[in-house]
Amino acid sequence: MFTNPIRRCPARSHFNLLMLILFMWPAFASFADTLPRYQSGNMTLQSNDANGQAALHVLTDADVQINGVLVNVTYRQIFKNQSNGPVNGVYTFPLPDKAAVTHMTIRTGSRVIEGIIKPRQEARRLYRDAVVQGKRAALTEQQRPNLFTQQVSHIAPGESIEVTLQFLDIAEFRRGEFSWRLPTTLTPRYMPGVDMNSRESEAPATTGYADPAALFPPFILPGSGKTNPLALTISLNGGMPLTSVYALYHDIDLTRQNDKFTITLKEGHSEMDRDFVLRWLPAPSAEPVAALFTEQSGDDYFSLLMVMPPAITQPQTLPRDITFVIDTSGSMQGQSIIQAKSGLITAIDKLKDTDRFNVIAFSDRFSLMFAEANIATPPARQAARQWVNQLQAGGGTQMVPALTAAFAQNPRNERLHQVVFITDGAVGNEAELFSLISNFAGTSRLFTVGIGSAPNSYFMHKAAQAGRGTYEFIASPQDIAPQMNSLFAKLNHSAAKNIQPGWPEDAEVYPANTPDLYLNEPLLSFASTKAPVSSVTVSGETASQLWSQTLTSSDMPEGSGAGARWARQKIAHIEDEGRIGSLSEEKVKDQVTAVALQHSLLSRFTSFVAIDQSPVAYESSPRPPLRLRVANQLPQGMSHQQLQYPQTATTAELTLWLGILCIVAGLTLLFWQRIKVR
Template structure:
């Protein structure tokens, strides 16, 4: 009998190993990557890689507006019809208003629909064998596109267009993200029964109790040494409307050609680049050409829209903050900050410590899976305390999870002397999935503090950085290289050295009513102009008065509206800001009726202006059925890059899950071991 058991076990292991080696290792639906095409089979067998040919980005900049077209080329190399899914990043302030899908000779234009209706249209067309595509927003900076009924061997072109403003922090710039960095997902995974019902995403993470859509925002990452690379080409047509002193790329070598007066062409110097870090371009006006103010207007469907730039008081008007201040520095030391990111963060914090003044008080808080502070309370910026802090910062290493909530609580919740300014400088890559919960915490705990975020690394979560700074009534900046640490931290701390213009409001002539955003207008900091978009049913007045306070002193300035520049896209900029404002309110209320009303307002605004939002999607359907009824759908897939400077093992460590074949092998080996123990036990007692 023992021989029979052993022979049976040997046969079982042989079969299991054979199945595991002969079967392809299909990715499960928790494995969709940033900029990756996944071809899903109707049999639900999993996903196998499909190559991408290239991604072309075309950016046209006119004055302060950027119009961007992203063309992603994919190919279905299999002999079967396919459904495709891909996940990709866009700027957090992108107003996505157009999608075209090109399969073979046919181009299909996307239409804006309410999200649930768009899903229904897509699903029905897919079942009918019609070519169809769907673009959905997961976060303001993460989108998902689905493509169904792609013919064997066909190349697929997906063209997505969006608009954004190319001016921030008092300088002209644009940022194009190329990779969705892995997010830390807090909270226990939902139960299998619930997960099957609600998990419609394709990420590597399970939906959790704290991040219900985790599976939709966690693309997989190509392991070090794996073959294949996602590559991007870039063409920027720069027409700012004034001469430039310089044009520079922060992180990529570029070639710049001047085409004429005030027109420049920018492209990557060495052709396509690896899609593992954000692209950032800056341009500086020539001396004497700096815009002192800007006003763009548009008439759209009987309404008047305007975008105006508010200029803060200059350095010569402001006095440095005389009141002594408290600064809490918070540094992210989680695993995603490993490698180059933690070096940038340490250097940034050391530079900031050097800028502290006599009379300032400070503390340093680090967080990963846990939170700890250097000092039990705020301490004087003495020579001894600063030396202690420098040694502490120099020793920090990156490891563990990104439990941001306790760190924010510690920074905002400490007892403070209200006669002193309290400023929080938060240094992180923002690689978290529970942004909404953190925004709510900041709003609830801020009080009179101010929160400034510093985005670290090659692919920071720009949605978290900008929105956290908004709720924190501060500002944000990015550091993507150790070469720019000194300049960026100097810029930040210069803002902290001067009082902000607060309690800002626009005063218009009697009888003129407007709807303006952001609302309320945030604080204005030194050298940081702010754009305000507005809509009015009446003609715009000749001027508007801007009122505010700095250092408890009243301040006002009159802005003339006579020198207007007509410009398409102003209404889109207004609608994008309005949707952001409504979504902020949506996140902050709990009553069902209020949420429903705000959702309806978002949907109506998005439909009126043809914009993708949390509740609206672009869907395209080719009315002619393409896939024969008897043909089934098969699968292909692609992985995305690890952001430059990140360490794979710091982020993922050991794999969380096994493939079905690997699981079968493990079960088989455990059974074999158990059976051998039984045989040995029987021998011993026989």
């Protein structure tokens, strides 16, 4: 006779259920452990409160002085506490990637406290001690050459603290036109393989991930209003007659007095959701060919040389392979992928019949259109257009395999190999990528095309430098045709080579190795000498001629900071030497720290700290200050759906839900069988 197993062994089901729960417990623990923490690629979205205001508000005011190519900026950040209790604020913000940050002050009421430059860890310790002691303080740190964090402590309810940075930059001169770019927000970064479980990472700067949490600030939901507005005033003295002054992506008001211009934003303030780019065009008769400036600082003399080689008219005649690499990761969704695909199709249409080409698309993985480079026949180009048009953006940003595959396309014969890399540069592992490019590019040349309203310009510049190429930016549909035309003009012409600026023998010069120059690109060279430089002769060669030119020195405009500009170039050189293995990381740290402290420069090993020595006297005894991260604006054209990148986390969530399903099934079975027994 059949016996009901539940009636016969009533404890067995309880035992099985207990074992199931115990088996699934690690999944609960693992998943619960991840709930309050960040994983690589996770972004925090922040919306305003019911009154349309963020608890901690930042207003940014930039006062810009441009003399020729020299740019001096006073950059004010006003932190305003709109909550009912005291707060400590943290703000991640971008600056131009070649900026030299030389000063920092804080203003509290009528008091101004001068910041001091210190080694990074010492500055952190001083700041934390001040916070514990109830003092107002500010700490400015570099996370990348174009990305910084500002920490401000003990902002009382309704009060403001003003932090002022001063930095130096240099305007670009390309294609007969000057330009200056001020970034205002960042594209959310993807950090392959980095555990973001600690919001406040203490990873030392020497790891290359100085503070991974700084790459993942919160972002404001679209439509939240001008939560962090930008005001901008630019005084432009081009030093020559100008025919045009305009901004690419902002409406401006322009006032002219003789050859000097004052530029402001038409609406007074702007959303900090896209780069501000100013351009000015010299009159044809006044287009600069060369300039040499010298300034004395202490016992040393610092010089800046800018020279434009003769126009390169000789077209490139060697047979050529071009490998196009297009970023289709999640950060490229929306306008960015549309612009990237349009730019790539424009480039494919410009191929010569003698060219061979291939296309690589990547996100988490990469795919090649052809197994090997194909001749650019009309059918091959049509197939490429169709292949590119079907690309969709989504996933992580795994650049290493894609770049490795691109360099592997090099035929290593008499054919040139050019790699065109189209991306927003939304990665945090820049150092790893620069090393890869330096070590594996070989005879290939890498050209970068920055996409979007807030691209990672540091990555674009340094990747192109490591790959001995150059770069362009595309931020709107109107940019596609002119920027791709400019890129292909460079691809189609031989570079100026073997350029030698004839500095004195004792000069310390940066860049130490003068790069090749592409069509319509000038040479910039910085030198430190013990005696004044009266003239310099520059020589070089193009495909059609040898050339030389002698320049006579002029005094730099007062307050130009030539020493700091030279020191910024020296720091970049030391960092490059570390990336290619010529210097150990310890020597890089020691040398960068020494240069930065001597010239009072922010770097990844030195920080500015300012402390008000009077403790804050609150009107009542409030709670301890809350630590709030100031949210950044999402880049224009980007939606909040793009922030969910693939994770480098475990399968804890999946395991949890499977466990819950099993437990529910077990409980249901137990309940049903008990009913049957009854």
